[in-house]
Amino acid sequence: MLTGKQKRFLRSKAHHLTPIFQVGKGGVNDNMIKQIAEALEARELIKVSVLQNCEEDKNDVAEALVKGSRSQLVQTIGNTIVLYKESKENKQIELP
Incomplete structure (x- = not known):
C-alpha cells in the first residue's frame, strides 16, 4: 500500500508521461491486462x-x-489512470 507521500511523489513523476494504453469500446480484456503487466515490469x-x-x-x-x-x-484524474508496480528486475524508481 502506498502512503500519501509516495503517491504524491509518483504523481509528480507521472505528470510528464503520456498514456501508453487506451481502453476503448471493448473494455478491459485478458490480453490488455497481460500487456499492461509487462509494461509495468x-x-x-x-x-x-x-x-x-x-x-x-x-x-x-x-x-x-x-x-x-x-x-x-x-x-485517477479525468479519463486517465496512473498505475505503479515495483519492478522485480528493472527497478528505476526509488520511493521516498
Missing part, C-alpha cells in the same frame, strides 16, 4: 487513457486493471 509507472466510447465506468476499469496486473492505483 519494464517501466514501473504508466498512464492508461479511458476513451469516451468505453462502456465501462473509469473507476471500474481502474479496479480491473489493478487487480489483473497486481499493481497499485496512484491516481
Whole structure:
C-alpha cells in the first residue's frame, strides 16, 4: 500500500508521461491486462487513457486493471489512470 507521500511523489513523476494504453469500446480484456503487466515490469509507472466510447465506468476499469496486473492505483484524474508496480528486475524508481 502506498502512503500519501509516495503517491504524491509518483504523481509528480507521472505528470510528464503520456498514456501508453487506451481502453476503448471493448473494455478491459485478458490480453490488455497481460500487456499492461509487462509494461509495468519494464517501466514501473504508466498512464492508461479511458476513451469516451468505453462502456465501462473509469473507476471500474481502474479496479480491473489493478487487480489483473497486481499493481497499485496512484491516481485517477479525468479519463486517465496512473498505475505503479515495483519492478522485480528493472527497478528505476526509488520511493521516498
